[in-house]
Amino acid sequence: MKKKAEVGEDPLNGTFRLENFLPYRLSVAEEAVSRVIARDHLAQSGLTMPEWRLIAAVGRFGVISPTAAGAHAGMDKVKVSRAAASLVGRGLLRQAHDPSDGRGRLLRLTRKGLAIHADLAPTADAIETALMESLTKTERTVLHKALAKLSAHAGMLLRPNGADVHE
Amino acid sequence: MKKKAEVGEDPLNGTFRLENFLPYRLSVAEEAVSRVIARDHLAQSGLTMPEWRLIAAVGRFGVISPTAAGAHAGMDKVKVSRAAASLVGRGLLRQAHDPSDGRGRLLRLTRKGLAIHADLAPTADAIETALMESLTKTERTVLHKALAKLSAHAGMLLRPNGADVHE
DNA sequence: TATTGTTATACTCTATAACTATA
DNA sequence: TATAGTTATAGAGTATAACAATA
Numbered sequence: 001m002k003k004k005a006e007v008g009e010d011p012l013n014g015t016f017r018l019e020n021f022l023p024y025r026l027s028v029a030e031e032a033v034s035r036v037i038a039r040d041h042l043a044q045s046g047l048t049m050p051e052w053r054l055i056a057a058v059g060r061f062g063v064i065s066p067t068a069a070g071a072h073a074g075m076d077k078v079k080v081s082r083a084a085a086s087l088v089g090r091g092l093l094r095q096a097h098d099p100s101d102g103r104g105r106l107l108r109l110t111r112k113g114l115a116i117h118a119d120l121a122p123t124a125d126a127i128e129t130a131l132m133e134s135l136t137k138t139e140r141t142v143l144h145k146a147l148a149k150l151s152a153h154a155g156m157l158l159r160p161n162g163a164d165v166h167e
Numbered sequence: 168m169k170k171k172a173e174v175g176e177d178p179l180n181g182t183f184r185l186e187n188f189l190p191y192r193l194s195v196a197e198e199a200v201s202r203v204i205a206r207d208h209l210a211q212s213g214l215t216m217p218e219w220r221l222i223a224a225v226g227r228f229g230v231i232s233p234t235a236a237g238a239h240a241g242m243d244k245v246k247v248s249r250a251a252a253s254l255v256g257r258g259l260l261r262q263a264h265d266p267s268d269g270r271g272r273l274l275r276l277t278r279k280g281l282a283i284h285a286d287l288a289p290t291a292d293a294i295e296t297a298l299m300e301s302l303t304k305t306e307r308t309v310l311h312k313a314l315a316k317l318s319a320h321a322g323m324l325l326r327p328n329g330a331d332v333h334e
Numbered sequence: 335t336a337t338t339g340t341t342a343t344a345c346t347c348t349a350t351a352a353c354t355a356t357a
Numbered sequence: 358t359a360t361a362g363t364t365a366t367a368g369a370g371t372a373t374a375a376c377a378a379t380a
Contacts, residue, residue, distance in 0.1 A: 015227065015288070016223060016226075016227065016287060016288035016291055016292075017227070018220060018223045018224060018227070018239065018240060019239070020311075021291055021295060022200075022295055022298060022299065022310075022311070023197075023200045023201065023204055023294065023295075023298070024220070024241070025311065025314045025315065025318070026193070026196060026197045026200055026314060027197055027201065027241075028241055028314075028318050029193060029197075029314045029317045029318045029321070030190075030193045030194055030196075030197040032317070032318045032321035032322050032325065033189075033190045033193055033317065033321045034190065034194065035321070035325055036321050036324045036325055037190055039325070040324075048369080048370090049370095050370085053185060053191070056183060056185045057185060059183075060182065060183065060184070060185070065338085066338080066339065067337095067338070067339085072185060072186070073185060074191070074194075074195055076371095076372090077338075077339060077340090078339090078340085078341090078371090078372085078373090079370090079371085080339090081339060081340055081341085082340090082341095084339095085340085098338095101337095101338080101379080101380075102338095102378075102379050102380080103337065103338040103339070103377095103378060103379045103380070104337095104338060104339080104379095105338080105339070120183060121182070121183035124183055124188055125183075127190065128188060128189055128190075130324060131189060131190070131317060131320060131321060131324075132189065133320070134316045134317060134319070134320035135313055135316055135317070138309070139309055139312065139313045139316070140313075142305070142306055142309040142310065142313070143189075143309065143310060143313040143314075143317075144187075144189070144192065145306065146302055146306045146307075146309065146310040146313075147192045147193060147195075147196045147310075148192065149301045149302055149306070150196045150199070150200065150298060150301060150302070150310075151192070151195050151196045151199045152301070153298060153300070153301035154196070154199035154200045154202070154203050154298060155199050157203045157207075157297060157298075158199065158202055158203055158206070215346085215347095217347095232361085233361075233362065234360095234361070234362085243348095243349090244361075244362060244363090245348090245349085245350095245362090245363085245364090246347090246348090247362090248361095248362060248363055248364085249363090249364095251362095252363085265361090268356080268357080268360095268361080269355070269356050269357080269361095270354095270355060270356045270357070270360065270361040270362070271356095271360095271361060271362080272361080272362070335380100336379105336380080337378100337379080337380070338377100338378085338379080338380095339376100339377090339378090339379105340375105340376080340377080340378100341374105341375085341376075341377100342373100342374085342375075342376090343372100343373085343374085343375095344371100344372090344373090345370100345371080345372085345373105346369100346370080346371075346372100347368100347369080347370075347371095348367100348368080348369075348370095349366100349367090349368085349369100350365100350366085350367090350368105351364105351365085351366085352363100352364085352365075352366100353362100353363080353364075353365090354361100354362085354363075354364095355360100355361085355362090355363100356359105356360085356361080356362105357358100357359080357360075357361100
């Protein structure tokens with residue numbers, strides 16, 4: 001009787017190591033980093049990550065449409081719309097009609113929003129510095145480049161067409 | 168009257184570039200990669216990411232406790248418990264009582280679960296290969312190392328104690 | 335007919351804590 | 358009292374599609 005043998009047949013043969021799997025490591029790193037930011041910075045300001053990103057995008061350009069802001073912050077229009085509504089409610093953002101297009105809006109920060117934005121840049125620098133401390137100069141450079149390549153490549157794999165790996 | 172000047176005072180001065188901010192780039196890369204996996208692999212098997220990870224952990228060790236599996240898959244006990252319940256419901260996982268500790272459980276894959284696990288390793292290799300294609304050998308090596316360092320460093324920053332950046 | 339933006343819905347995830355059963 | 362695991366609950370995030378107004 002080899003019943004037991006069938007069930008237990010060398011369970012280690014397909015030695016796949018989750019901890020060496022790039023997507024897993026990416027996910028772990030991303031979660032750890034997000035957690036630091038959420039706890040040490042967002043929590044105090046009462047901002048969510050999408051709100052924080054929107055403030056960064058609007059603050060950088062001064063006046064910008066929701067669509068353009070979303071493109072810069074990696075958010076779709078629904079997320080932008082909700083983050084904007086929330087920020088308006090807290091008096092950090094102003095939404096005006098675009099005089100040149102009746103459908104469009106123009107976003108700009110209020111004085112309160114600008115104050116938060118002014119804080120945001122040095123805070124982000126501090127975060128980045130704190131995180132980057134653990135890396136050598138080469139690692140920092142390569143990491144940035146590798147992440148950019150990975151994002152682009154994954155994005156390409158995602159296209160409905162080129163989607164197939166084994167083509 | 169300098170009202171206008173106050174509101175609009177050089178909005179570009181704190182030139183913080185979200186797209187160069189490491190946590191943002193990490194998040195973008197992670198999302199893109201997750202999306203590829205979810206769409207091209209998980210969707211077809213009907214597995215969620217936690218379920219996939221749990222199968223990987225159990226499949227690798229053959230027999231393992233939920234706690235130990237969670238430690239290997241980066242999941243807390245609640246997530247493990249839910250993923251396990253779901254996998255048991257689909258006939259992919261078996262939960263037995265730990266004879267040496269009445270509180271503990273022992274997880275092992277069913278034959279069906281083993282079949283999925285057997286598929287999982289080559290699939291993961293294909294994903295990894297497809298993603299890594301875009302990187303040079305050096306970039307791959309450095310990326311792995313940098314992610315490990317970053318995770319560890321962020322984890323350290325998260326400790327209730329050492330939490331302070333400016334100590 | 336296409337586009338900008340808002341709203342609705344349903345689903346997944348996450349975090350916390352309460353709970354059980356053992357130790 | 359502490360630990361292994363389960364269950365409950367509420368909050369936040371996500372995706373999708375339906376919708377209104379305008380182009």
